Amino acid sequence: MNDADKKRLLREMIFYRRFEDRTFEAYMERKIGGFLHLYSGQEAVATGVLEMAVVGKGKENDYVITGYRDHIHAIKTGAPPREVMAELYGKETGSSKGRGGSMHIFDANQNFMGGYALVGQPFPLAAGLALGAKHKGTKQIAICFLGDGANNQGTFHETMNMASIWNLPVLFVCENNGYAIGTHIARSTAQPSQYKRVDTAYNMKSSQHDGMDIEEVMAAAKQAIDYVRNEEKPYFIEFMTYRFRGHSMSDAKGYRTKEEEAEWEKRDPIKIFSKKLIEAGVLKEADIKAMEKEIDDEIENDIIKFAEESPEPKVEELTRYVLDDNPDPRWIGPLQK
Amino acid sequence: MAETAYWEAIRRAHDEEMARDPMVIAMGEDIGVAGGTYKATSGLFDKYGETRIIDCPISENSYTGIGIGASMVGMRPIIEIMSINFALLALDTIVNAAAKIRYMSGGQLECPIVMRTPGGTAHQLAAQHSARLARMFMSTSGLRVVTPRGPLDAYGMLKSAIRSNDPVIIIEHEQMYNLKEEIPDEEFFRPLEGAEVIREGTDITLIGYNYSVHLCMAAAERLAKDGISAEVVDLRSLKPIDRETIRKSVEKTHKVLVAEEDEAPVGVGSEIITGIMEDCFFALDSQPVRIHAADVPVPYNHKLEKAAIPNADDVYQGALKVMGKI
Structure with missing residues (x-):
């Protein structure tokens, strides 16, 4: 990785943190409704994994799918940040035209196949995306990001089995942040090491890595992605990480201690990577400050402005998109009498 | 063919x-x-x-x-x-x-x-x-x-x-x-939407879907022998429902029965009859009737099973009730 790429990746991670911080503010101002799940603390995982995948190239992209903590996965895959923010504001210009909201960001033009609010539901959907890619012979793979909590759903076991027997090119990325909503993994899951749950059980390659060091994430992801793409087989990769904020906005974090949070904050992926880059002479503290200022200006003057000024969906279009809005009468009718 | x-x-x-x-x-x-x-x-x-x-x-x-x-x-x-x-x-x-x-x-x-x-x-x-x-x-x-x-x-x-x-x-x-x-031997398509009148009649509309259509047809044969002309509508599509075809039939016969093999609560019959109330309430000249399964898990024993699931005779008797014959 050259210095320019290192700087770019650090900038991306800082951007993601600031983006989420700003959504928090907008939520407190009641500009954003519903549920809001922030990614702060886990940036190195999505950034590092997707850096090694095909993203930002439109329909040639690999297929990416995740749960409801989806803003950053969408942006790294190629969704314009202003459209993601506009979606959070419920605007017609949003990623999902204001119909989805925070938990359901979609960008089909970039093969970002959505955020889903049923824990574990993306497992089979991802395997299906991979089945489609394999059937069409496009060499694309599917990448499914979910938390450790999702692994206690039946869809986890069912899908690992089918992905394995059918040799589907899908990378399952487990972002193990230690908590299923507010329940610690030791209290919810018999085998705390998630990668061990698939190797012998489903005859699938798997491994576990530090999820706070982006360079380690990238190295591990490259191996896994190469394997999935070249061997056309699934791989399960687990990253140990931590979310700095609560599960969602209503979470008072009463299930974990301040000491534990402080320990993990020492391993903030942005701090770790900044320190490395400063020590290597790639950039200086002042460069990072300038970067932050530039990011904040971009978020405020472009992204938030776009979201604020965009129109809301028209109420007259309430029932669009329920079914095909222009169905072929040969298949749909009316019945000739 | x-x-x-x-x-x-x-x-x-x-x-x-x-x-x-x-x-x-x-x-x-x-x-x-x-x-x-x-x-x-x-x-x-x-x-x-x-x-x-x-x-x-x-x-x-x-x-x-x-x-x-x-x-x-x-x-x-x-x-x-x-x-x-x-x-x-x-x-x-x-x-x-x-x-x-x-x-x-x-x-x-x-x-x-x-x-x-x-x-x-x-x-x-x-x-x-x-x-x-x-x-x-x-x-x-x-x-x-x-x-x-x-x-x-x-x-x-x-x-x-x-x-x-x-x-x-x-x-x-x-x-x-x-x-x-x-x-037909040659390729053809049947549209997903649209109910179909599969037997024309003038005295009562019998509405069914899936297997209950056949119960309605059998009941219609029997009613014909009694001098009652039953029209049979196959819903074909349950979502969306073709309310127009139902309305036209009810406005012709002024009487209606819905036969479903499922239990009644929040069912096909409830939905169809509510639609009729909304679309052509004043066309009715007698109370609509639903023929449906008993509100029980389906039993194994053949006598109990038979009692739980509607048959053609149930539809026939229901139609007589709508007609005011019993």
């Missing part, structure tokens, strides 16, 4: 559509090497191979989800669920995913899956193999639900469902797979 059994009609639709479009695949339990529980895919494994006729493990929710995921990238999966009871396991992927993805994505993605499943009672299969459940699926926005009454619709509606861009649930019936009918 050739006399064709219901299962053969389904098989022919699979075969033609798979030959035409390489994106069409079939998924389900025992559909490949074993040939399918109701033979609907028999012989196709040898013709199309294991990547297009996919034998699935017993994991209904996730193999349905895999079909949905594949449909999001251009595949046209036909998913067979061996019994509608087992479709309950797949409600998450059908109802929470397939039915909502087009809407949640603002129309960017679609899920053109077909789910075929028999939903009816057969003979002493007991409570966990006798669910009907049409009423559950017809209450979900974002789905189409259709009920082919015979080989003509079984073939023509499956062809249409495969080509439609919406998720379509096709509810078949264990007692109809061997039903025979003459159908």
Whole structure:
């Protein structure tokens, strides 16, 4: 990785943190409704994994799918940040035209196949995306990001089995942040090491890595992605990480201690990577400050402005998109009498 | 024209559509090497191979989800669920995913899956193999639900469902797979929407769907012998419902009965009769009647089962009641 790429990746991670911080503010101002799940603390995982995948190239992209903590996965895959923010504001210009909201960001033009609010539901959907890619012979793979909590759903076991027997090119990325909503993994899951749950059980390659060091994430992801793409087989990769904020906005974090949070904050992926880059002479503290200022200006003057000024969906279009809005009468009718 | 059994009609639709479009695949339990529980895919494994006729493990929710995921990238999966009871396991992927993805994505993605499943009672299969459940699926926005009454619709509606861009649930019936009918040799399509008047009459409208259409037809024959002219409407589609065809028939006969094999609460009959109240209340000149199953899990014992599930005589007696003859 050259210095320019290192700087770019650090900038991306800082951007993601600031983006989420700003959504928090907008939520407190009641500009954003519903549920809001922030990614702060886990940036190195999505950034590092997707850096090694095909993203930002439109329909040639690999297929990416995740749960409801989806803003950053969408942006790294190629969704314009202003459209993601506009979606959070419920605007017609949003990623999902204001119909989805925070938990359901979609960008089909970039093969970002959505955020889903049923824990574990993306497992089979991802395997299906991979089945489609394999059937069409496009060499694309599917990448499914979910938390450790999702692994206690039946869809986890069912899908690992089918992905394995059918040799589907899908990378399952487990972002193990230690908590299923507010329940610690030791209290919810018999085998705390998630990668061990698939190797012998489903005859699938798997491994576990530090999820706070982006360079380690990238190295591990490259191996896994190469394997999935070249061997056309699934791989399960687990990253140990931590979310700095609560599960969602209503979470008072009463299930974990301040000491534990402080320990993990020492391993903030942005701090770790900044320190490395400063020590290597790639950039200086002042460069990072300038970067932050530039990011904040971009978020405020472009992204938030776009979201604020965009129109809301028209109420007259309430029932669009329920079914095909222009169905072929040969298949749909009316019945000739 | 050739006399064709219901299962053969389904098989022919699979075969033609798979030959035409390489994106069409079939998924389900025992559909490949074993040939399918109701033979609907028999012989196709040898013709199309294991990547297009996919034998699935017993994991209904996730193999349905895999079909949905594949449909999001251009595949046209036909998913067979061996019994509608087992479709309950797949409600998450059908109802929470397939039915909502087009809407949640603002129309960017679609899920053109077909789910075929028999939903009816057969003979002493007991409570966990006798669910009907049409009423559950017809209450979900974002789905189409259709009920082919015979080989003509079984073939023509499956062809249409495969080509439609919406998720379509096709509810078949264990007692109809061997039903025979003459159908054209050349390719044809039957639309997914639209109820159909399959017997014209002037005195009473009998409305059915799926197997209950046949109960209505049998009752109509008997009523004719009593000098009562019954019109029979096959709903064909439960979502959406063709209220216009129902209204026209009721405005002609002024009397109506709805026959459903399912239990009554929050059911097909409730929905149809409410629609009639809203559309043509003043056309009625007697109280509508619902013929439906008893509100019990379907019993194993054959006498109890017979008592629980409506038959043609129940429809006949119900019609006499509407006519004020009893």
